[in-house]
Amino acid sequence: MNTAKPILGGIKQFFIEIGELAYFAGRFFKELFKPPFELKELLRQCYNMGNRSLILVLVTGFIIGLVLTLQSRPTLIEFGAESWMPNMVGISIVRELGPVITALVCAGRIASGIGAELGSMRVTEQIDAMEVSGTNPFKYLVVTRILAATLMLPLLVIMGDAIALYGSALVENFKGEVSFQLYFNRVFDALDYRDLIPATVKSFFFGFAIGLVGCFKGYYSKKGTAGVGLAANTAVVFTSMLLFVIDFIAVFISDIFYDL
């Protein structure tokens, strides 16, 4: 009985948080179409998120492409299927690895950054100061950040995919003596709209989830510096979990529509 109580309490708290997050998302859509539109702040956030995450996404993507090819080669060679390498790597990166890994990297970079920034603004009463000065802080801080993350993530995913394929092509070029042109011809032959559309659509949802959870955790951060750290930390954990849930749903829906 004593052990059941905290577990039940934890489950209750989890569902309360899900409800609050849904309400927060509803408020985002309500405020999104209402003027004034904070275009300057939106562009600043797009620049911040895109520019500051780019190097991290490129490095991670390059290494993923490199490692995936290096580790798959011996198995494919064993079955005499070495020529299928570009097809296999292309499809797995574009459909799954590129979006998910880029989103996870951005969850660590963007969601934690937003959580810490808004949390610190809450603790130091900057959000209250904004409210008192006649600016709607939800619109200025939250709407712009969620929108920027939603718009920037698909672009980062495209760049991550490209560099991952380049990393893979580099290994094939060194080890298998396959030219870059041949490699990329094979990759593009293997890909079709069934690979590109679901991956792009789910990237928007990934970006939305990253912005939403980061803002939610930071905006309602409890008082104190410990609260700021907690907001940043839980933003990453919660976002990462949510990304896998969204990925599962996206794959499930894609399977229904495109019979993957």
Add this chain to the structure above:
Amino acid sequence: MIQEKDSFKNTMADKSEVIIHIKDLYKSFGKNHVLNGFNMKLYKGENLVVMGKSGSGKSVMIKCLVGLIQPDSGYISVMGNEIKMMDRPTLDILRSEIGFLFQGSALYDSMTVRENLEFPMRRHKKKLGNISDTTPLVLEALESVGLVDAIDLMPEELSGGMKRRVALARTLILRPKIILYDEPTSGLDPITAKEIIELMRSIQKKYGTSSLIITHDVDCARVISERMILLVDGINYAQGTYDELVKSNDPKVEAFFKK
């Protein structure tokens, strides 16, 4: 409970015009009853100090005044407008008449001093006559607090006292009729605190504002107050001038002024 006598002798206050009126204000956070029927009137041109221990509900009260916290019940009117009845756009217009100096200055970290001062102007251009160049207003506000040279600095480059001055300049930028000070001297050394108090007095003289000052700093209260309210157990326990209260024999009042 001690009630005020004739506290308006030798003050700039105009007792015929009530600027802020709070009646029977209640606010609880769970089982913690912070305000239990607080009452207060601030008159035009007056410097009113509300004193109380930490956690006595002073900051909650001042945040209820500007609509940052919703009270459980009670009546709050600012310049004749009842806060509870106002929608967001109307409240924002009223807020432009109220300057709020936050306890920790609350300067926006990611903006320069100039941008911090320009920020409140973006929503209230109409009030300022739709001016296109905000620089003269920014410079005037910074000049009032003696920090013109800091215009392009970031908040992290400023000392605690300088931050408080910039925050004060930001409250002045919209030419408010009322200034609310939340612990204006907390966290400052005695010399800087004295400078801030002098600045508050000179601002009131220059702009003719009404001021509500929340503090637990007795020296600050002594210098700046024309009238004082002691907030104890969520109610206005005692009120009067500094001299009236300091002579009180009530143990709860005496406790505030003991050195």
